[in-house]
Amino acid sequence: MLLDVSGIQAFYGASQALFGVDLAVAEGEAVALMGRNGMGKTTTIRAICNLNPPKSGAVKIAGVDTKGRRPHHVAKLGIGLVPEGRRCFPNLTVHENLVAAARSGPWTLERVNTLFPRLQERHAQMARSLSGGEQQMLAIGRALMTNPKLLILDEATEGLAPVIRQDIWKAIRQLKAEGLSILVVDKTLSELLPVADRCVILENGKSAWSGRPADLTTELQDRYLGV
Amino acid sequence: MLLTRENLVNLILALGLLAVPLAANALGQPFYITLATRVAILALAATGLNLALGVGGLVSFGHAAFFGIGGYAAGILAAHNFSGDPLFFGFSGTNQMWIIWIVAVAMAGLVGLVIGAISLRTSGVYFIMITLAFAQMVYYFAVSWPAYGGEDGLSILVRNQFPGVMTMVPLNYFLICYVILLLGIALFAVIRASRFGAALQAARQNEVRVATVGIQPYRIRLTAFVISAALTGLAGALFADLNRFVSPSMLSWHMSGELIVLIILGGTGRLFGPLAGAALYVAFEYALGGLTERWQFFLGLILLLVVLFARGGLLGVLAGKARHG
Numbered sequence: 164m165l166l167d168v169s170g171i172q173a174f175y176g177a178s179q180a181l182f183g184v185d186l187a188v189a190e191g192e193a194v195a196l197m198g199r200n201g202m203g204k205t206t207t208i209r210a211i212c213n214l215n216p217p218k219s220g221a222v223k224i225a226g227v228d229t230k231g232r233r234p235h236h237v238a239k240l241g242i243g244l245v246p247e248g249r250r251c252f253p254n255l256t257v258h259e260n261l262v263a264a265a266r267s268g269p270w271t272l273e274r275v276n277t278l279f280p281r282l283q284e285r286h287a288q289m290a291r292s293l294s295g296g297e298q299q300m301l302a303i304g305r306a307l308m309t310n311p312k313l314l315i316l317d318e319a320t321e322g323l324a325p326v327i328r329q330d331i332w333k334a335i336r337q338l339k340a341e342g343l344s345i346l347v348v349d350k351t352l353s354e355l356l357p358v359a360d361r362c363v364i365l366e367n368g369k370s371a372w373s374g375r376p377a378d379l380t381t382e383l384q385d386r387y388l389g390v
Numbered sequence: 391m392l393l394t395r396e397n398l399v400n401l402i403l404a405l406g407l408l409a410v411p412l413a414a415n416a417l418g419q420p421f422y423i424t425l426a427t428r429v430a431i432l433a434l435a436a437t438g439l440n441l442a443l444g445v446g447g448l449v450s451f452g453h454a455a456f457f458g459i460g461g462y463a464a465g466i467l468a469a470h471n472f473s474g475d476p477l478f479f480g481f482s483g484t485n486q487m488w489i490i491w492i493v494a495v496a497m498a499g500l501v502g503l504v505i506g507a508i509s510l511r512t513s514g515v516y517f518i519m520i521t522l523a524f525a526q527m528v529y530y531f532a533v534s535w536p537a538y539g540g541e542d543g544l545s546i547l548v549r550n551q552f553p554g555v556m557t558m559v560p561l562n563y564f565l566i567c568y569v570i571l572l573l574g575i576a577l578f579a580v581i582r583a584s585r586f587g588a589a590l591q592a593a594r595q596n597e598v599r600v601a602t603v604g605i606q607p608y609r610i611r612l613t614a615f616v617i618s619a620a621l622t623g624l625a626g627a628l629f630a631d632l633n634r635f636v637s638p639s640m641l642s643w644h645m646s647g648e649l650i651v652l653i654i655l656g657g658t659g660r661l662f663g664p665l666a667g668a669a670l671y672v673a674f675e676y677a678l679g680g681l682t683e684r685w686q687f688f689l690g691l692i693l694l695l696v697v698l699f700a701r702g703g704l705l706g707v708l709a710g711k712a713r714h715g
Contacts, residue, residue, distance in 0.1 A: 212602055238604035250599050252592040263588035264603035309603050 164223070165190050165241075165344050166211065166313055171220030173210045180206045182368040183220065186346075188313060193345040195355050195376070197388060198365035204348045205247055207365065208317050211346075212244055213237045225312060239266075243311025245302045247318045253291035257282055260290050260301055261308050268310025275304040278334055296327030303334065314338065316347045320354070328354070352384070364388070396709035400662040404572065407665065411564045423560040424632070425676060429668045430567040431628045434574045436652040436664030438621030443650065444659030445582055446614045447594035451646050452505065452521030455528040456619040458641030459501055460494035460626025462532065465544040465636035467493060472547055487552045487566070490627050498623020499616050501528070506615035510608055522643060529641040543637025550631050557631070567628050571665070574621055579661055581617065590614050622649070651689075655696060657705030659712060666704040 168186040172179065181203050188194045196204050209215040211222050213234050222229045224240040238244070252260050261272060261282070276283035279300040285293060290301060299319060306314055316335065320328040332354045339345055339358055349355045356362070356376040364372040364387045371387060372379075407426060414422035435457050442448040467490050470476070470483025477483055484490060505524045512520055533541050549557045557563050581587050593600045593607035600607050630636040639645070648671070656667025674692070678685035700707050 214598060214602065233606070234598070234601035235604050235606045238602055242602075244602045246599070246602065250596070252595045252599065254595055255588055255591055259588035259591070262585045263592045264600075264605055265585065266604065305603060 164188070165192075165225055166346065167221075167223040168207070168211060169221050171207070171210050171217035171222060173206055173215055173217045175206075175215070180368055181210060181217070183370070184210075184365065184368070185370045185373075186363050188344050188346050190312075191342045191344055192360045193339045193347065193358050195359035195362045196346060196348045196365065197355075197362055198371075199388060202365040203368040204365055205317055206368070208244070208315055208346075208348070211237075211315070212242060238309065238311075241312030243306035243309050243314045245299075245306045245314070245316045245319055247321070251290040251293075251298050251301050251305065254289065256287055256289055257293070257301055258286040260305050264305060265308040266310050270307045270310045272308070275307055278307075278337065279304055294327075296323050296330065299323060299327075299331060300334070303331070307338075311343075313344045313346060316345065316349070318348055318350070320349060320351060332358070352388070394709075396660075396705070399705060399709040403662050403665050403669070407669065408568060411561055415561045420560045423564050425672055427560070427564040427567050427632055428629075429665070429672045430564065430571045431625050431632060432649075432652060432672065433665040433668035434567070434571045434628065435622045435625035436649050436656070436668060437571070437574045437578050438618045438623075438625065439649045440618075440653050440659065440664050441578055441581065441621065442615050442618035443653060444663065445587060445594070446590045446611055446618075448510070448611060448615060449518050449650070450509075450521045450615070450618070451518045451643070451650070452509075452523075452525030453619070453622050453649050454641050454643060454645035455505065455525035456498040456502055456622040457626040457629070457645055457649070458528065458532065458636075458638070459498045460623035460628075461630035461636040461640045462538065462544070462626075463494040463497050463623070464490045464550065464627040464630040465546055466538055468546045468550055469538070469544060485548070485550045487550045487557070487627075487631065490550055490631075491624055494623045494627035495620045498626070499620035502616045502619025502623075503612070506612045506619070510611050510615065522646065525641065525643060525646055529638055529643075532638040532641055539637070541638060543635055543639075546630060546634040546636070549634055563632065567632070570624065570628065574624070575661060575665070577617075577621070581614075582661075586610065586613070651693060653703075654693065655703050657703035657712065660703070660705040660709075663703055663705050666708075670704055 164187045166188040168184060170183045170185060171181055172183060173181040184207050198204050206215060210217045213229055213232055224242060227240055229237050261275060281297055282300055282304055285297060290298060293301060320331050336358055359376050362374060362376055362379055363370055366387055372383060407429060411423040411426040439450060439453045442450050467483045468485055471485045509517055509520045538544050551557055552566060555562050589605050589610050593610055597607050626640060652664055652667035652671050655670050657663035674689050678688050696703060702712055
């Protein structure tokens with residue numbers, strides 16, 4: 164397994180947010196992490212990256228236990244995080260955002276620019292002056308430039324115009340087709356389910372259901388994802 | 391390089407600094423050559439600090455330590471060369487500037503490594519205080535070290551030498567300092583534009599975000615801090631040779647504050663901000679200092695105005711807002 168999360172529990176101060184999350188992503192697999200708001204999706208991602216280290220349970224990346232490792236070490240194990248809210252470095256140019264974190268591997272500046280031609284057009288522009296969709300492309304591009312084994316996308320299309328969402332989903336499908344392992348959190352089931360090989364649903368900080376998208380019946384959707 | 395407004399302002403500043411001593415030389419006014427040399431050296435010291443403060447966001451209140459260490463490197467090597475007494479470990483002194491510069495850069499960089507390695511574990515006001523504390527330690531060490539003059543300082547009887555140049559001629563010494571300043575500014579530009587520079591700025595903007603892309607902010611900042619210390623140390627060696635005197639005042643916290651003031655006056659993080667700031671500072675010192683002993687009161691007022699109404703400093707006013715913020 165590329166990513167193996169077993170029974171993690173995490174806290175924000177004294178309040179417990181995760182009560183036992185199990186999750187696995189195999190090489191080349193795309194896994195959808197689902198659940199209603201506040202169920203622990205982002206906390207799980209933060210725990211995987213050791214931004215909010217789990218108090219118990221284990222996270223293994225390519226067999227390596229992340230316990231006690233600093234976030235930059237975890238990233239170097241092969242995690243490329245696209246955090247919620249399009250978090251670029253606003254006062255750096257597009258180009259600088261991309262090269263600042265670059266590590267050698269199949270993903271190069273040229274390849275990122277081919278995936279997102281808009282980034283090439285705006286390479287000298289400050290990241291803060293980009294549109295929301297362009298910033299999201301930049302956040303994905305920046306993660307790819309670190310040549311990750313696993314790309315984690317946290318609400319990558321949230322708050323974007325429909326036409327821009329299409330561009331982002333197209334890119335995600337392309338990355339999946341090229342064999343990149345992806346863990347994706349998103350609310351648009353119509354786009355998410357066709358991409359995912361497997362789904363993991365969280366409820367109240369615990370893994371509640373996991374299976375193939377085809378097995379995620381309307382009833383299950385209503386029970387775990389409906390509002 | 392594009393001829394942007396900022397590049398034009400930079401060019402004018404660089405040529406202006408060169409023009410003053412050339413004109414002064416033609417008019418037989420060596421005093422102004424010394425003033426211009428002082429500007430060049432202070433600008434180099436502030437360019438070093440600008441790398442840590444302006445690009446890396448590391449508000450070091452202890453850069454006088456590096457400035458003074460560079461100065462003492464020059465003073466001590468020259469003193470041993472003059473007396474003929476061997477230095478530590480059988481090394482002898484020297485009056486060759488380029489050797490002195492190497493020693494100044496190495497010593498300032500080494501002390502910068504130690505101070506940075508400890509200080510960079512803190513941030514914000516603690517970082518400011520711990521860098522100040524280290525600099526004060528170096529200051530009191532110099533004060534209490536009688537072998538090299540203690541509180542009275544150490545004179546360099548004859549200005550050190552540079553192959554093929556009569557360094558005692560004011561214009562020649564200015565040109566040496568000017569070329570080194572331009573090289574220092576070029577180094578700053580190369581670093582800021584590099585991948586390392588991008589990572590340093592990214593770490594300043596958001597430490598957590600930087601960690602999630604696999605960059606360790608500490609290591610990058612430490613590297614920047616050491617380079618910054620080394621540049622300021624080199625300026626210190628030049629300053630000692632300009633005055634032919636080095637004393638603990640080069641190490642005092644006033645000096646650290648002065649370097650920060652230069653950067654704020656000129657424009658934080660700007661390529662030619664330190665030069666603009668140093669020119670402004672020395673001009674005030676000269677013009678107001680001739681009128682009143684309390685000239686620093688007026689400098690304080692001007693600093694207040696800059697901070698309140700012209701945050702980008704002189705370059706911000708002349709060349710528009712900073713690209714990097």
